[in-house]
Amino acid sequence: MTSDREWFADRVAIVTGGGSGIGQAIVQGLAREGSAVVVADVVPASAAQTAADVARTGGRAVDVVVDVSKEDEVARMVKTAVDRFGRLDLLVNCAGNLPAGKPVVDLAEAEWRSLLDVHFTGTFLCCRASMERIAEAGGSIVNLSSSYAFKGRPNGADYSAAKAGIFGFTRIVASELAPQATANALAPGPIDTPRWRTGLDPEQLAAKRTKRVKDVPMRRLGRPEDIADAALFLLGPHARWITGQVLHVNGGEFYP
Numbered sequence: 365m366t367s368d369r370e371w372f373a374d375r376v377a378i379v380t381g382g383g384s385g386i387g388q389a390i391v392q393g394l395a396r397e398g399s400a401v402v403v404a405d406v407v408p409a410s411a412a413q414t415a416a417d418v419a420r421t422g423g424r425a426v427d428v429v430v431d432v433s434k435e436d437e438v439a440r441m442v443k444t445a446v447d448r449f450g451r452l453d454l455l456v457n458c459a460g461n462l463p464a465g466k467p468v469v470d471l472a473e474a475e476w477r478s479l480l481d482v483h484f485t486g487t488f489l490c491c492r493a494s495m496e497r498i499a500e501a502g503g504s505i506v507n508l509s510s511s512y513a514f515k516g517r518p519n520g521a522d523y524s525a526a527k528a529g530i531f532g533f534t535r536i537v538a539s540e541l542a543p544q545a546t547a548n549a550l551a552p553g554p555i556d557t558p559r560w561r562t563g564l565d566p567e568q569l570a571a572k573r574t575k576r577v578k579d580v581p582m583r584r585l586g587r588p589e590d591i592a593d594a595a596l597f598l599l600g601p602h603a604r605w606i607t608g609q610v611l612h613v614n615g616g617e618f619y620p
């Protein structure tokens with residue numbers, strides 16, 4: 365049986381949102397297993413820092429500044445992977461902006477479109493630009509959905525809709541990549557990342573952590589590494605007959 369190390373060693377991956385949180389942990393996991401990684405993020409400093417950290421520990425990474433909702437920038441991202449490393453095997457769609465956090469009646473069309481543009485259209489554009497190469501390489505795609513796609517997020521119609529769309533979209537990508545390559549979605553529960561902590565002072569953050577942990581049978585929030593482990597499983601040698609699925613990684617918080 366192929367080991368993780370043998371499988372990942374010659375692979376080339378793109379991770380969008382790779383400069384922060386879950387994406388950054390996936391970059392680090394892939395690099396540790398020997399893959400070359402394109403760290404793609406809209407924030408130049410965090411993409412550069414993440415790629416530099418990988419290089420410092422002996423891995424291969426290049427940073428690319430990209431807005432995943434822009435077709436030309438996505439094309440440049442894929443070109444960078446191929447020009448720099450010669451191929452493209454793996455894609456993880458992790459980039460995400462923050463929801464407006466409003467009830468539907470208060471949600472402006474621009475806010476709705478902005479969220480859908482990044483999470484949903486961004487996932488579509490990155491898959492479309494990569495699928496032919498990933499099929500040729502016999503690789504894999506992982507798209508980040510969310511438990512909120514299934515249970516709904518209060519004041520989060522934009523986010524729940526985008527993440528539910530990603531699940532349906534991934535099923536079709538999987539069918540179009542088969543039998544050469546796979547595509548799956550991950551649905552994380554609450555993961556303690558910069559995004560999850562956004563806008564909260566220490567007191568508010570402590571209260572949010574306490575409240576959310578109550579709903580989690582495993583009695584802790586998720587860590588970015590929990591999601592990276594699941595992503596590497598789906599991208600790796602032991603998931604070759606798993607495609608078109610959604611894997612829920614949530615400490616038992618939610619049973620679909």
Ligand SMILES: NC(=O)c1ccc[n+]([C@@H]2O[C@H](COP(=O)([O-])OP(=O)(O)OC[C@H]3O[C@@H](n4cnc5c(N)ncnc54)[C@H](OP(=O)(O)O)[C@@H]3O)[C@@H](O)[C@H]2O)c1
Nearest residue numbers: 381384385386406431432459460461510552554555557559
């Ligand atoms: N954390 C959770 O509890 C959780 C749970 C379920 C699903 N998820 C999903 O997992 C993914 C990663 O979340 P995270 O918590 O790790 O978030 P994060 O720490 O904010 O990382 C996401 C990264 O994507 C970047 N980004 C935003 N818009 C972009 C764009 N248009 N093009 C390229 N990059 C862009 C962000 O930049 P900025 O900082 O400028 O926005 C950030 O660097 C998201 O899709 C999120 O919806 C997270």
